[in-house]
Amino acid sequence: MAAPPEDFRPHRVVVLALDGLLPFELGIPHRIFGRPRDERGRRLYEVVTCSVRPPGPVETDADFAVHIAHGPQALAEADTVIVPASYELGPVYEEGRLTDELAAALARIRPGTRLASICTGVYVLAAAGRLDGRPATTHWAEADRLQRLFPRIKVDADVLYVDDGDVLTSAGVAAGIDLCLHMVRRDFGTAVANDVARHTVVPPHREGGQAQYIHRPVPDPQLATTTAARSWALGRLHEPIQLRDMADQEAMSVRTFTRRFREEVGISPGQWLTQQRVERARQLLETSDLSIDQVAREAGFGTAQSMRQHLQQALGVTPSAYRRTFRTGVKA
Known part of the structure; x- marks a missing residue:
C-alpha cells in the first residue's frame, strides 16, 4: 500500500475481555497485531484490552485473573473489536441474549467498526444480532x-x-x-502478514478447514497420504493440473485420493489448488513487476479474466486494485 501520510495513526484494535476468558486467546491479538510496522518503524496497529466494567480484575478459566486497564469506553474508539472465547457467557451461551452490562458495552461501538470473534466469542456477536443472515x-x-440457538446464522463448521x-x-x-493474520494480510498485504507469521513461528496461511481436526479412527500408518501430491502441485502451479495427475503421484484412484485429501486437508483438491493459486497471485502482484497477464499465467489461472474472477471471489477486489493497494507499501 502507499506510504502512510504524515497524520497517520495506527489502526486501533480493542479486545473485549469477558469473565471466564481463555488467556491464550486473549493474547493472540496482541501477539499478531503488535508486530507490524511501517518503513519508519511506526506501529501499524494499536492494541487495547478492555472490560465491560471499570478497570480491574477479570477472571480467566485458569487459576489466575488478569488486570484490565480499560473500561468499556475504549470500545467507542475502536476501528476493530475482537471478542475472544469465554467459558462464562451465562445468558449469552444458554439463552442467546446479552446481559444488560454487555449490551451497554457493545452499544458504545461506532457504526462501521469491524467486528471479529475467536471461537465461542461468536456467541456475543450472535446475541447482539450482528450475524443475522x-x-x-x-x-x-x-x-x-x-x-440451534441462532437459526438465522449460516453456520459453516468446516472452515478455519x-x-x-x-x-x-x-x-x-x-x-x-x-x-488475525488474515486481517493483517487484508489490511497491509501478504509481505507484512508473512513477516508476522515468521516471527510468530506459524504458517502464514494454513491449508484446509476444521474437518481435518475432528476426531476420527486412527488410519493405518502404512496407508499413503496426499503430502507428496501437494508438494508436487505446489511446484507446478503455473501448469495445468488435473485431479488425475495429483492422484497418480500417490498411486491412488481418483476416488480414493479425493476422499483421503478431504480427510487430511478438509477441502477438495480443486478448492485447495485455487487457494494456492490465489496466494501465489497475491505474492506476485505485491512483489513483482509482471503484467496482469503474466501473473495469471505464473499463478496457473491461464488468463487474466480467470484470475480476476477468482480474486474477486476470494478477496473482493480486482488484480489491478489489489496491486495498487499493496505493490508499493509497508515493508516487512
Missing part, C-alpha cells in the same frame, strides 16, 4: 449448538475462519491466529 463459524464442537467484510469469525483457539 450472515455466514459465521466457531469451534466444530460448538457449531450445532450455535445453529469466515470473512464477511465487516464481521469476521474464527474456529477454535489456534484458528484465532489464522483469523
Whole structure:
C-alpha cells in the first residue's frame, strides 16, 4: 500500500475481555497485531484490552485473573473489536441474549467498526444480532449448538475462519491466529502478514478447514497420504493440473485420493489448488513487476479474466486494485 501520510495513526484494535476468558486467546491479538510496522518503524496497529466494567480484575478459566486497564469506553474508539472465547457467557451461551452490562458495552461501538470473534466469542456477536443472515463459524464442537440457538446464522463448521467484510469469525483457539493474520494480510498485504507469521513461528496461511481436526479412527500408518501430491502441485502451479495427475503421484484412484485429501486437508483438491493459486497471485502482484497477464499465467489461472474472477471471489477486489493497494507499501 502507499506510504502512510504524515497524520497517520495506527489502526486501533480493542479486545473485549469477558469473565471466564481463555488467556491464550486473549493474547493472540496482541501477539499478531503488535508486530507490524511501517518503513519508519511506526506501529501499524494499536492494541487495547478492555472490560465491560471499570478497570480491574477479570477472571480467566485458569487459576489466575488478569488486570484490565480499560473500561468499556475504549470500545467507542475502536476501528476493530475482537471478542475472544469465554467459558462464562451465562445468558449469552444458554439463552442467546446479552446481559444488560454487555449490551451497554457493545452499544458504545461506532457504526462501521469491524467486528471479529475467536471461537465461542461468536456467541456475543450472535446475541447482539450482528450475524443475522450472515455466514459465521466457531469451534466444530460448538457449531450445532450455535445453529440451534441462532437459526438465522449460516453456520459453516468446516472452515478455519469466515470473512464477511465487516464481521469476521474464527474456529477454535489456534484458528484465532489464522483469523488475525488474515486481517493483517487484508489490511497491509501478504509481505507484512508473512513477516508476522515468521516471527510468530506459524504458517502464514494454513491449508484446509476444521474437518481435518475432528476426531476420527486412527488410519493405518502404512496407508499413503496426499503430502507428496501437494508438494508436487505446489511446484507446478503455473501448469495445468488435473485431479488425475495429483492422484497418480500417490498411486491412488481418483476416488480414493479425493476422499483421503478431504480427510487430511478438509477441502477438495480443486478448492485447495485455487487457494494456492490465489496466494501465489497475491505474492506476485505485491512483489513483482509482471503484467496482469503474466501473473495469471505464473499463478496457473491461464488468463487474466480467470484470475480476476477468482480474486474477486476470494478477496473482493480486482488484480489491478489489489496491486495498487499493496505493490508499493509497508515493508516487512
